[in-house]
Amino acid sequence: MKNDAQVVVLNAEKTPAVADVIPLPPVASPPRRRRRWPLRALLQRLIPCACGLLLLLGIWQIAALNSSGFPTPLQTWQAALTVFAHPFYDGGPNDQGIGWNVLASLTRVAAGFGLAALVGIPAGFLIGRFRFLADMFNPLIALLRPVSPLAWLPIGLLLFQRAEPASSWTIFICSIWPMIINTAEGVQRIPQDYLNVARVLKLSEWTIMRKILFPAVLPSVLTGVRLSIGIAWLVIVAAEMLTGGLGIGFWIWNEWNNLNVENILIAIFVIGVVGLLLEQGLMLLARRFSWDKQE
Structure with a gap:
Protein backbone atom coordinates (compact mmCIF):
# COMPACT_ATOMS: atom_id res chain seq x y z
CA MET A 1 0.00 0.00 0.00
CA LYS A 2 2.84 2.31 0.77
CA ASN A 3 4.45 1.61 -2.57
CA ASP A 4 1.22 2.43 -4.41
CA ALA A 5 0.98 5.84 -2.71
CA GLN A 6 4.54 6.64 -3.63
CA VAL A 7 3.82 5.72 -7.27
CA VAL A 8 0.83 8.04 -7.36
CA VAL A 9 2.85 10.91 -5.91
CA LEU A 10 5.63 10.38 -8.41
CA ASN A 11 3.23 10.27 -11.33
CA ALA A 12 1.53 13.48 -10.13
CA GLU A 13 4.90 15.20 -9.91
CA LYS A 14 5.79 14.13 -13.45
CA THR A 15 2.45 15.22 -14.95
CA PRO A 16 2.71 18.83 -16.17
CA ALA A 17 -0.01 21.36 -15.31
CA VAL A 18 -2.64 22.17 -17.91
CA ALA A 19 -1.62 25.84 -17.90
CA ASP A 20 1.94 24.75 -18.78
CA VAL A 21 0.81 22.65 -21.75
CA ILE A 22 -1.92 24.90 -23.28
CA PRO A 23 -0.94 28.57 -23.24
CA LEU A 24 -3.82 30.91 -22.49
CA PRO A 25 -4.60 33.55 -25.15
CA PRO A 26 -3.46 37.02 -24.24
CA VAL A 27 -6.16 39.18 -22.76
CA ALA A 28 -6.87 42.15 -25.02
CA SER A 29 -6.52 45.40 -23.18
CA PRO A 30 -9.45 47.81 -23.57
CA PRO A 31 -8.85 50.49 -26.18
CA ARG A 32 -7.53 53.65 -24.73
CA ARG A 33 -9.68 56.69 -25.22
CA ARG A 34 -7.91 59.56 -26.77
CA ARG A 35 -7.76 62.35 -24.32
CA ARG A 36 -9.26 65.47 -25.79
CA TRP A 37 -7.64 68.55 -24.44
CA PRO A 38 -10.17 71.35 -23.74
CA LEU A 39 -8.05 73.94 -25.53
CA ARG A 40 -7.71 71.75 -28.61
CA ALA A 41 -11.45 71.09 -28.78
CA LEU A 42 -12.11 74.80 -28.40
CA LEU A 43 -9.70 75.65 -31.20
CA GLN A 44 -11.31 73.06 -33.47
CA ARG A 45 -14.59 74.92 -33.09
CA LEU A 46 -13.25 78.47 -33.20
CA ILE A 47 -10.87 78.20 -36.16
CA PRO A 48 -13.57 77.42 -38.78
CA CYS A 49 -15.74 80.23 -37.38
CA ALA A 50 -12.83 82.64 -37.55
CA CYS A 51 -12.09 81.61 -41.14
CA GLY A 52 -15.69 82.24 -42.13
CA LEU A 53 -15.67 85.63 -40.43
CA LEU A 54 -12.42 86.62 -42.15
CA LEU A 55 -13.88 85.56 -45.50
CA LEU A 56 -16.94 87.74 -44.89
CA LEU A 57 -14.81 90.71 -43.88
CA GLY A 58 -12.63 90.25 -46.97
CA ILE A 59 -15.61 90.21 -49.33
CA TRP A 60 -17.06 93.20 -47.49
CA GLN A 61 -13.81 95.16 -47.83
CA ILE A 62 -13.56 94.39 -51.55
CA ALA A 63 -17.18 95.47 -52.10
CA ALA A 64 -16.59 98.71 -50.20
CA LEU A 65 -13.47 99.55 -52.22
CA ASN A 66 -15.23 98.96 -55.53
CA SER A 67 -18.44 100.91 -54.84
CA SER A 68 -18.94 104.50 -53.79
CA GLY A 69 -20.88 105.14 -50.60
CA PHE A 70 -20.60 101.61 -49.22
CA PRO A 71 -18.83 101.70 -45.81
CA THR A 72 -15.84 99.55 -44.98
CA PRO A 73 -15.81 97.20 -41.95
CA LEU A 74 -13.69 99.72 -40.01
CA GLN A 75 -16.12 102.57 -40.69
CA THR A 76 -19.04 100.38 -39.63
CA TRP A 77 -17.22 99.40 -36.44
CA GLN A 78 -16.63 103.05 -35.57
CA ALA A 79 -20.30 103.83 -36.17
CA ALA A 80 -21.30 100.85 -34.02
CA LEU A 81 -19.31 102.23 -31.11
CA THR A 82 -21.37 105.41 -31.33
CA VAL A 83 -24.70 103.58 -31.72
CA PHE A 84 -24.16 101.19 -28.81
CA ALA A 85 -22.72 103.87 -26.54
CA HIS A 86 -26.29 105.08 -25.86
CA PRO A 87 -28.72 102.39 -27.12
CA PHE A 88 -31.65 103.67 -25.04
CA TYR A 89 -31.58 107.38 -25.64
CA ASP A 90 -34.87 109.13 -26.42
CA GLY A 91 -34.74 112.20 -28.67
CA GLY A 92 -38.35 112.21 -29.83
CA PRO A 93 -40.83 109.96 -31.66
CA ASN A 94 -38.53 109.33 -34.63
CA ASP A 95 -35.21 109.64 -32.81
CA GLN A 96 -34.74 106.81 -30.33
CA GLY A 97 -31.90 104.42 -29.65
CA ILE A 98 -31.56 101.04 -31.26
CA GLY A 99 -32.34 99.34 -27.94
CA TRP A 100 -35.85 100.83 -27.81
CA ASN A 101 -36.45 99.82 -31.42
CA VAL A 102 -35.41 96.20 -30.79
CA LEU A 103 -37.64 96.01 -27.70
CA ALA A 104 -40.60 97.38 -29.67
CA SER A 105 -40.10 94.77 -32.38
CA LEU A 106 -39.78 91.98 -29.83
CA THR A 107 -43.02 93.15 -28.18
CA ARG A 108 -44.90 92.90 -31.48
CA VAL A 109 -43.34 89.50 -32.16
CA ALA A 110 -44.36 88.27 -28.69
CA ALA A 111 -47.95 89.42 -29.22
CA GLY A 112 -48.42 87.88 -32.67
CA PHE A 113 -46.40 84.75 -31.94
CA GLY A 114 -48.10 84.12 -28.60
CA LEU A 115 -51.54 84.38 -30.17
CA ALA A 116 -50.45 82.02 -32.96
CA ALA A 117 -49.27 79.48 -30.37
CA LEU A 118 -52.54 79.70 -28.46
CA VAL A 119 -54.52 79.01 -31.62
CA GLY A 120 -52.14 76.88 -33.70
CA ILE A 121 -51.10 74.21 -31.19
CA PRO A 122 -54.65 73.22 -30.11
CA ALA A 123 -55.77 73.37 -33.75
CA GLY A 124 -52.93 71.03 -34.70
CA PHE A 125 -54.00 68.58 -31.98
CA LEU A 126 -57.58 68.54 -33.24
CA ILE A 127 -56.61 68.22 -36.91
CA GLY A 128 -54.25 65.35 -36.14
CA ARG A 129 -56.74 63.62 -33.86
CA PHE A 130 -59.91 63.77 -35.95
CA ARG A 131 -59.98 62.77 -39.61
CA PHE A 132 -63.01 64.90 -40.42
CA LEU A 133 -61.26 68.09 -39.22
CA ALA A 134 -58.12 67.13 -41.15
CA ASP A 135 -60.10 66.70 -44.37
CA MET A 136 -61.82 70.03 -43.75
CA PHE A 137 -58.83 72.22 -42.88
CA ASN A 138 -55.96 70.70 -44.87
CA PRO A 139 -57.11 72.26 -48.18
CA LEU A 140 -57.40 75.67 -46.50
CA ILE A 141 -53.92 75.37 -44.99
CA ALA A 142 -52.45 74.31 -48.33
CA LEU A 143 -54.11 77.33 -49.97
CA LEU A 144 -53.18 80.01 -47.43
CA ARG A 145 -49.74 78.89 -46.25
CA PRO A 146 -47.78 79.87 -49.43
CA VAL A 147 -49.17 83.43 -49.40
CA SER A 148 -46.47 86.08 -48.96
CA PRO A 149 -46.38 87.59 -45.47
CA LEU A 150 -46.65 91.17 -46.70
CA ALA A 151 -49.82 90.31 -48.63
CA TRP A 152 -51.59 89.99 -45.26
CA LEU A 153 -50.55 93.44 -44.07
CA PRO A 154 -53.17 95.43 -46.07
CA ILE A 155 -55.85 93.06 -44.75
CA GLY A 156 -54.74 93.84 -41.21
CA LEU A 157 -54.74 97.59 -41.88
CA LEU A 158 -58.26 97.32 -43.27
CA LEU A 159 -59.53 95.25 -40.35
CA PHE A 160 -57.91 97.15 -37.48
CA GLN A 161 -57.54 100.64 -39.01
CA ARG A 162 -54.21 101.02 -37.20
CA ALA A 163 -50.63 100.01 -37.88
CA GLU A 164 -49.87 98.50 -34.48
CA PRO A 165 -52.42 95.63 -34.50
CA ALA A 166 -51.83 95.12 -38.23
CA SER A 167 -48.17 94.19 -37.64
CA SER A 168 -49.10 91.69 -34.93
CA TRP A 169 -51.82 90.30 -37.20
CA PRO A 191 -48.67 54.40 -32.54
CA GLN A 192 -52.23 53.15 -32.77
CA ASP A 193 -51.58 50.74 -29.89
CA TYR A 194 -51.49 53.66 -27.46
CA LEU A 195 -54.93 54.81 -28.55
CA ASN A 196 -56.28 51.25 -28.48
CA VAL A 197 -55.18 50.88 -24.86
CA ALA A 198 -56.87 54.19 -24.07
CA ARG A 199 -60.12 52.89 -25.58
CA VAL A 200 -59.90 49.68 -23.57
CA LEU A 201 -59.40 51.69 -20.39
CA LYS A 202 -62.30 53.96 -21.46
CA LEU A 203 -60.29 57.12 -20.97
CA SER A 204 -61.94 60.45 -21.73
CA GLU A 205 -60.79 62.52 -24.68
CA TRP A 206 -59.30 65.12 -22.34
CA THR A 207 -57.30 62.43 -20.52
CA ILE A 208 -56.05 61.05 -23.85
CA MET A 209 -54.95 64.53 -24.88
CA ARG A 210 -53.23 65.22 -21.55
CA LYS A 211 -51.68 61.85 -20.74
CA ILE A 212 -50.92 60.31 -24.15
CA LEU A 213 -50.94 62.83 -26.98
CA PHE A 214 -49.25 65.82 -25.39
CA PRO A 215 -46.12 64.02 -24.02
CA ALA A 216 -45.65 62.14 -27.29
CA VAL A 217 -46.17 65.19 -29.52
CA LEU A 218 -44.17 67.71 -27.47
CA PRO A 219 -40.93 67.40 -29.55
CA SER A 220 -42.91 68.02 -32.76
CA VAL A 221 -44.68 70.97 -31.16
CA LEU A 222 -41.36 72.54 -30.17
CA THR A 223 -40.04 72.05 -33.70
CA GLY A 224 -43.02 73.97 -35.07
CA VAL A 225 -42.52 76.68 -32.46
CA ARG A 226 -38.87 77.04 -33.43
CA LEU A 227 -39.73 77.42 -37.11
CA SER A 228 -42.49 79.91 -36.31
CA ILE A 229 -40.30 82.21 -34.24
CA GLY A 230 -37.86 82.52 -37.13
CA ILE A 231 -40.68 83.42 -39.52
CA ALA A 232 -42.10 85.92 -37.03
CA TRP A 233 -38.78 87.71 -36.64
CA LEU A 234 -38.35 87.87 -40.43
CA VAL A 235 -41.83 89.26 -41.00
CA ILE A 236 -41.71 92.00 -38.37
CA VAL A 237 -38.78 93.78 -40.03
CA ALA A 238 -40.57 94.00 -43.38
CA ALA A 239 -43.89 94.96 -41.77
CA GLU A 240 -42.34 97.79 -39.76
CA MET A 241 -40.75 99.23 -42.89
CA LEU A 242 -44.23 99.68 -44.34
CA THR A 243 -46.20 100.68 -41.25
CA GLY A 244 -43.65 102.99 -39.62
CA GLY A 245 -43.46 103.77 -35.93
CA LEU A 246 -40.99 102.47 -33.38
CA GLY A 247 -39.22 99.26 -34.37
CA ILE A 248 -36.02 97.90 -35.90
CA GLY A 249 -37.59 97.75 -39.37
CA PHE A 250 -38.61 101.40 -39.26
CA TRP A 251 -35.18 102.28 -37.84
CA ILE A 252 -33.54 100.74 -40.92
CA TRP A 253 -35.87 102.65 -43.24
CA ASN A 254 -35.27 105.91 -41.36
CA GLU A 255 -31.49 105.45 -41.54
CA TRP A 256 -31.79 104.81 -45.27
CA ASN A 257 -33.64 108.10 -45.70
CA ASN A 258 -30.81 109.79 -43.80
CA LEU A 259 -28.20 107.92 -45.93
CA ASN A 260 -26.61 106.32 -42.85
CA VAL A 261 -25.56 103.07 -44.49
CA GLU A 262 -23.32 102.19 -41.57
CA ASN A 263 -26.31 102.12 -39.24
CA ILE A 264 -28.21 99.91 -41.69
CA LEU A 265 -25.41 97.35 -41.58
CA ILE A 266 -25.39 97.57 -37.79
CA ALA A 267 -29.14 96.91 -37.74
CA ILE A 268 -28.68 93.89 -40.01
CA PHE A 269 -26.12 92.50 -37.57
CA VAL A 270 -28.45 93.13 -34.60
CA ILE A 271 -31.36 91.42 -36.39
CA GLY A 272 -29.19 88.38 -37.07
CA VAL A 273 -27.95 88.16 -33.48
CA VAL A 274 -31.45 88.48 -31.98
CA GLY A 275 -32.84 85.89 -34.38
CA LEU A 276 -29.98 83.53 -33.58
CA LEU A 277 -30.55 83.89 -29.84
CA LEU A 278 -34.28 83.23 -30.20
CA GLU A 279 -33.71 80.12 -32.30
CA GLN A 280 -30.93 78.74 -30.11
CA GLY A 281 -33.04 79.23 -27.00
CA LEU A 282 -35.88 77.24 -28.50
CA MET A 283 -33.46 74.56 -29.72
CA LEU A 284 -32.17 74.12 -26.17
CA LEU A 285 -35.74 73.82 -24.97
CA ALA A 286 -36.47 71.24 -27.68
CA ARG A 287 -33.42 69.17 -26.64
CA ARG A 288 -34.56 69.33 -23.04
CA PHE A 289 -37.87 67.64 -23.90
CA SER A 290 -36.59 65.40 -26.71
CA TRP A 291 -36.69 61.63 -26.35
CA ASP A 292 -33.44 61.23 -28.22
CA LYS A 293 -30.29 60.84 -26.15
CA GLN A 294 -28.10 63.86 -26.35
CA GLU A 295 -24.42 63.30 -25.92
Whole structure:
Protein backbone atom coordinates (compact mmCIF):
# COMPACT_ATOMS: atom_id res chain seq x y z
CA MET A 1 0.00 0.00 0.00
CA LYS A 2 2.84 2.31 0.77
CA ASN A 3 4.45 1.61 -2.57
CA ASP A 4 1.22 2.43 -4.41
CA ALA A 5 0.98 5.84 -2.71
CA GLN A 6 4.54 6.64 -3.63
CA VAL A 7 3.82 5.72 -7.27
CA VAL A 8 0.83 8.04 -7.36
CA VAL A 9 2.85 10.91 -5.91
CA LEU A 10 5.63 10.38 -8.41
CA ASN A 11 3.23 10.27 -11.33
CA ALA A 12 1.53 13.48 -10.13
CA GLU A 13 4.90 15.20 -9.91
CA LYS A 14 5.79 14.13 -13.45
CA THR A 15 2.45 15.22 -14.95
CA PRO A 16 2.71 18.83 -16.17
CA ALA A 17 -0.01 21.36 -15.31
CA VAL A 18 -2.64 22.17 -17.91
CA ALA A 19 -1.62 25.84 -17.90
CA ASP A 20 1.94 24.75 -18.78
CA VAL A 21 0.81 22.65 -21.75
CA ILE A 22 -1.92 24.90 -23.28
CA PRO A 23 -0.94 28.57 -23.24
CA LEU A 24 -3.82 30.91 -22.49
CA PRO A 25 -4.60 33.55 -25.15
CA PRO A 26 -3.46 37.02 -24.24
CA VAL A 27 -6.16 39.18 -22.76
CA ALA A 28 -6.87 42.15 -25.02
CA SER A 29 -6.52 45.40 -23.18
CA PRO A 30 -9.45 47.81 -23.57
CA PRO A 31 -8.85 50.49 -26.18
CA ARG A 32 -7.53 53.65 -24.73
CA ARG A 33 -9.68 56.69 -25.22
CA ARG A 34 -7.91 59.56 -26.77
CA ARG A 35 -7.76 62.35 -24.32
CA ARG A 36 -9.26 65.47 -25.79
CA TRP A 37 -7.64 68.55 -24.44
CA PRO A 38 -10.17 71.35 -23.74
CA LEU A 39 -8.05 73.94 -25.53
CA ARG A 40 -7.71 71.75 -28.61
CA ALA A 41 -11.45 71.09 -28.78
CA LEU A 42 -12.11 74.80 -28.40
CA LEU A 43 -9.70 75.65 -31.20
CA GLN A 44 -11.31 73.06 -33.47
CA ARG A 45 -14.59 74.92 -33.09
CA LEU A 46 -13.25 78.47 -33.20
CA ILE A 47 -10.87 78.20 -36.16
CA PRO A 48 -13.57 77.42 -38.78
CA CYS A 49 -15.74 80.23 -37.38
CA ALA A 50 -12.83 82.64 -37.55
CA CYS A 51 -12.09 81.61 -41.14
CA GLY A 52 -15.69 82.24 -42.13
CA LEU A 53 -15.67 85.63 -40.43
CA LEU A 54 -12.42 86.62 -42.15
CA LEU A 55 -13.88 85.56 -45.50
CA LEU A 56 -16.94 87.74 -44.89
CA LEU A 57 -14.81 90.71 -43.88
CA GLY A 58 -12.63 90.25 -46.97
CA ILE A 59 -15.61 90.21 -49.33
CA TRP A 60 -17.06 93.20 -47.49
CA GLN A 61 -13.81 95.16 -47.83
CA ILE A 62 -13.56 94.39 -51.55
CA ALA A 63 -17.18 95.47 -52.10
CA ALA A 64 -16.59 98.71 -50.20
CA LEU A 65 -13.47 99.55 -52.22
CA ASN A 66 -15.23 98.96 -55.53
CA SER A 67 -18.44 100.91 -54.84
CA SER A 68 -18.94 104.50 -53.79
CA GLY A 69 -20.88 105.14 -50.60
CA PHE A 70 -20.60 101.61 -49.22
CA PRO A 71 -18.83 101.70 -45.81
CA THR A 72 -15.84 99.55 -44.98
CA PRO A 73 -15.81 97.20 -41.95
CA LEU A 74 -13.69 99.72 -40.01
CA GLN A 75 -16.12 102.57 -40.69
CA THR A 76 -19.04 100.38 -39.63
CA TRP A 77 -17.22 99.40 -36.44
CA GLN A 78 -16.63 103.05 -35.57
CA ALA A 79 -20.30 103.83 -36.17
CA ALA A 80 -21.30 100.85 -34.02
CA LEU A 81 -19.31 102.23 -31.11
CA THR A 82 -21.37 105.41 -31.33
CA VAL A 83 -24.70 103.58 -31.72
CA PHE A 84 -24.16 101.19 -28.81
CA ALA A 85 -22.72 103.87 -26.54
CA HIS A 86 -26.29 105.08 -25.86
CA PRO A 87 -28.72 102.39 -27.12
CA PHE A 88 -31.65 103.67 -25.04
CA TYR A 89 -31.58 107.38 -25.64
CA ASP A 90 -34.87 109.13 -26.42
CA GLY A 91 -34.74 112.20 -28.67
CA GLY A 92 -38.35 112.21 -29.83
CA PRO A 93 -40.83 109.96 -31.66
CA ASN A 94 -38.53 109.33 -34.63
CA ASP A 95 -35.21 109.64 -32.81
CA GLN A 96 -34.74 106.81 -30.33
CA GLY A 97 -31.90 104.42 -29.65
CA ILE A 98 -31.56 101.04 -31.26
CA GLY A 99 -32.34 99.34 -27.94
CA TRP A 100 -35.85 100.83 -27.81
CA ASN A 101 -36.45 99.82 -31.42
CA VAL A 102 -35.41 96.20 -30.79
CA LEU A 103 -37.64 96.01 -27.70
CA ALA A 104 -40.60 97.38 -29.67
CA SER A 105 -40.10 94.77 -32.38
CA LEU A 106 -39.78 91.98 -29.83
CA THR A 107 -43.02 93.15 -28.18
CA ARG A 108 -44.90 92.90 -31.48
CA VAL A 109 -43.34 89.50 -32.16
CA ALA A 110 -44.36 88.27 -28.69
CA ALA A 111 -47.95 89.42 -29.22
CA GLY A 112 -48.42 87.88 -32.67
CA PHE A 113 -46.40 84.75 -31.94
CA GLY A 114 -48.10 84.12 -28.60
CA LEU A 115 -51.54 84.38 -30.17
CA ALA A 116 -50.45 82.02 -32.96
CA ALA A 117 -49.27 79.48 -30.37
CA LEU A 118 -52.54 79.70 -28.46
CA VAL A 119 -54.52 79.01 -31.62
CA GLY A 120 -52.14 76.88 -33.70
CA ILE A 121 -51.10 74.21 -31.19
CA PRO A 122 -54.65 73.22 -30.11
CA ALA A 123 -55.77 73.37 -33.75
CA GLY A 124 -52.93 71.03 -34.70
CA PHE A 125 -54.00 68.58 -31.98
CA LEU A 126 -57.58 68.54 -33.24
CA ILE A 127 -56.61 68.22 -36.91
CA GLY A 128 -54.25 65.35 -36.14
CA ARG A 129 -56.74 63.62 -33.86
CA PHE A 130 -59.91 63.77 -35.95
CA ARG A 131 -59.98 62.77 -39.61
CA PHE A 132 -63.01 64.90 -40.42
CA LEU A 133 -61.26 68.09 -39.22
CA ALA A 134 -58.12 67.13 -41.15
CA ASP A 135 -60.10 66.70 -44.37
CA MET A 136 -61.82 70.03 -43.75
CA PHE A 137 -58.83 72.22 -42.88
CA ASN A 138 -55.96 70.70 -44.87
CA PRO A 139 -57.11 72.26 -48.18
CA LEU A 140 -57.40 75.67 -46.50
CA ILE A 141 -53.92 75.37 -44.99
CA ALA A 142 -52.45 74.31 -48.33
CA LEU A 143 -54.11 77.33 -49.97
CA LEU A 144 -53.18 80.01 -47.43
CA ARG A 145 -49.74 78.89 -46.25
CA PRO A 146 -47.78 79.87 -49.43
CA VAL A 147 -49.17 83.43 -49.40
CA SER A 148 -46.47 86.08 -48.96
CA PRO A 149 -46.38 87.59 -45.47
CA LEU A 150 -46.65 91.17 -46.70
CA ALA A 151 -49.82 90.31 -48.63
CA TRP A 152 -51.59 89.99 -45.26
CA LEU A 153 -50.55 93.44 -44.07
CA PRO A 154 -53.17 95.43 -46.07
CA ILE A 155 -55.85 93.06 -44.75
CA GLY A 156 -54.74 93.84 -41.21
CA LEU A 157 -54.74 97.59 -41.88
CA LEU A 158 -58.26 97.32 -43.27
CA LEU A 159 -59.53 95.25 -40.35
CA PHE A 160 -57.91 97.15 -37.48
CA GLN A 161 -57.54 100.64 -39.01
CA ARG A 162 -54.21 101.02 -37.20
CA ALA A 163 -50.63 100.01 -37.88
CA GLU A 164 -49.87 98.50 -34.48
CA PRO A 165 -52.42 95.63 -34.50
CA ALA A 166 -51.83 95.12 -38.23
CA SER A 167 -48.17 94.19 -37.64
CA SER A 168 -49.10 91.69 -34.93
CA TRP A 169 -51.82 90.30 -37.20
CA THR A 170 -49.29 89.73 -39.96
CA ILE A 171 -46.99 87.87 -37.57
CA PHE A 172 -49.91 85.79 -36.31
CA ILE A 173 -51.13 84.68 -39.72
CA CYS A 174 -47.63 83.82 -40.97
CA SER A 175 -46.29 81.99 -37.91
CA ILE A 176 -49.35 79.86 -37.19
CA TRP A 177 -48.87 77.39 -40.07
CA PRO A 178 -45.67 75.60 -38.90
CA MET A 179 -47.19 75.02 -35.47
CA ILE A 180 -50.42 73.57 -36.91
CA ILE A 181 -48.64 71.33 -39.42
CA ASN A 182 -45.94 69.98 -37.08
CA THR A 183 -48.39 69.37 -34.24
CA ALA A 184 -50.86 67.56 -36.51
CA GLU A 185 -48.12 65.38 -38.00
CA GLY A 186 -46.83 64.54 -34.53
CA VAL A 187 -50.30 63.42 -33.43
CA GLN A 188 -50.76 61.30 -36.55
CA ARG A 189 -47.45 59.49 -35.95
CA ILE A 190 -48.44 58.25 -32.51
CA PRO A 191 -48.67 54.40 -32.54
CA GLN A 192 -52.23 53.15 -32.77
CA ASP A 193 -51.58 50.74 -29.89
CA TYR A 194 -51.49 53.66 -27.46
CA LEU A 195 -54.93 54.81 -28.55
CA ASN A 196 -56.28 51.25 -28.48
CA VAL A 197 -55.18 50.88 -24.86
CA ALA A 198 -56.87 54.19 -24.07
CA ARG A 199 -60.12 52.89 -25.58
CA VAL A 200 -59.90 49.68 -23.57
CA LEU A 201 -59.40 51.69 -20.39
CA LYS A 202 -62.30 53.96 -21.46
CA LEU A 203 -60.29 57.12 -20.97
CA SER A 204 -61.94 60.45 -21.73
CA GLU A 205 -60.79 62.52 -24.68
CA TRP A 206 -59.30 65.12 -22.34
CA THR A 207 -57.30 62.43 -20.52
CA ILE A 208 -56.05 61.05 -23.85
CA MET A 209 -54.95 64.53 -24.88
CA ARG A 210 -53.23 65.22 -21.55
CA LYS A 211 -51.68 61.85 -20.74
CA ILE A 212 -50.92 60.31 -24.15
CA LEU A 213 -50.94 62.83 -26.98
CA PHE A 214 -49.25 65.82 -25.39
CA PRO A 215 -46.12 64.02 -24.02
CA ALA A 216 -45.65 62.14 -27.29
CA VAL A 217 -46.17 65.19 -29.52
CA LEU A 218 -44.17 67.71 -27.47
CA PRO A 219 -40.93 67.40 -29.55
CA SER A 220 -42.91 68.02 -32.76
CA VAL A 221 -44.68 70.97 -31.16
CA LEU A 222 -41.36 72.54 -30.17
CA THR A 223 -40.04 72.05 -33.70
CA GLY A 224 -43.02 73.97 -35.07
CA VAL A 225 -42.52 76.68 -32.46
CA ARG A 226 -38.87 77.04 -33.43
CA LEU A 227 -39.73 77.42 -37.11
CA SER A 228 -42.49 79.91 -36.31
CA ILE A 229 -40.30 82.21 -34.24
CA GLY A 230 -37.86 82.52 -37.13
CA ILE A 231 -40.68 83.42 -39.52
CA ALA A 232 -42.10 85.92 -37.03
CA TRP A 233 -38.78 87.71 -36.64
CA LEU A 234 -38.35 87.87 -40.43
CA VAL A 235 -41.83 89.26 -41.00
CA ILE A 236 -41.71 92.00 -38.37
CA VAL A 237 -38.78 93.78 -40.03
CA ALA A 238 -40.57 94.00 -43.38
CA ALA A 239 -43.89 94.96 -41.77
CA GLU A 240 -42.34 97.79 -39.76
CA MET A 241 -40.75 99.23 -42.89
CA LEU A 242 -44.23 99.68 -44.34
CA THR A 243 -46.20 100.68 -41.25
CA GLY A 244 -43.65 102.99 -39.62
CA GLY A 245 -43.46 103.77 -35.93
CA LEU A 246 -40.99 102.47 -33.38
CA GLY A 247 -39.22 99.26 -34.37
CA ILE A 248 -36.02 97.90 -35.90
CA GLY A 249 -37.59 97.75 -39.37
CA PHE A 250 -38.61 101.40 -39.26
CA TRP A 251 -35.18 102.28 -37.84
CA ILE A 252 -33.54 100.74 -40.92
CA TRP A 253 -35.87 102.65 -43.24
CA ASN A 254 -35.27 105.91 -41.36
CA GLU A 255 -31.49 105.45 -41.54
CA TRP A 256 -31.79 104.81 -45.27
CA ASN A 257 -33.64 108.10 -45.70
CA ASN A 258 -30.81 109.79 -43.80
CA LEU A 259 -28.20 107.92 -45.93
CA ASN A 260 -26.61 106.32 -42.85
CA VAL A 261 -25.56 103.07 -44.49
CA GLU A 262 -23.32 102.19 -41.57
CA ASN A 263 -26.31 102.12 -39.24
CA ILE A 264 -28.21 99.91 -41.69
CA LEU A 265 -25.41 97.35 -41.58
CA ILE A 266 -25.39 97.57 -37.79
CA ALA A 267 -29.14 96.91 -37.74
CA ILE A 268 -28.68 93.89 -40.01
CA PHE A 269 -26.12 92.50 -37.57
CA VAL A 270 -28.45 93.13 -34.60
CA ILE A 271 -31.36 91.42 -36.39
CA GLY A 272 -29.19 88.38 -37.07
CA VAL A 273 -27.95 88.16 -33.48
CA VAL A 274 -31.45 88.48 -31.98
CA GLY A 275 -32.84 85.89 -34.38
CA LEU A 276 -29.98 83.53 -33.58
CA LEU A 277 -30.55 83.89 -29.84
CA LEU A 278 -34.28 83.23 -30.20
CA GLU A 279 -33.71 80.12 -32.30
CA GLN A 280 -30.93 78.74 -30.11
CA GLY A 281 -33.04 79.23 -27.00
CA LEU A 282 -35.88 77.24 -28.50
CA MET A 283 -33.46 74.56 -29.72
CA LEU A 284 -32.17 74.12 -26.17
CA LEU A 285 -35.74 73.82 -24.97
CA ALA A 286 -36.47 71.24 -27.68
CA ARG A 287 -33.42 69.17 -26.64
CA ARG A 288 -34.56 69.33 -23.04
CA PHE A 289 -37.87 67.64 -23.90
CA SER A 290 -36.59 65.40 -26.71
CA TRP A 291 -36.69 61.63 -26.35
CA ASP A 292 -33.44 61.23 -28.22
CA LYS A 293 -30.29 60.84 -26.15
CA GLN A 294 -28.10 63.86 -26.35
CA GLU A 295 -24.42 63.30 -25.92
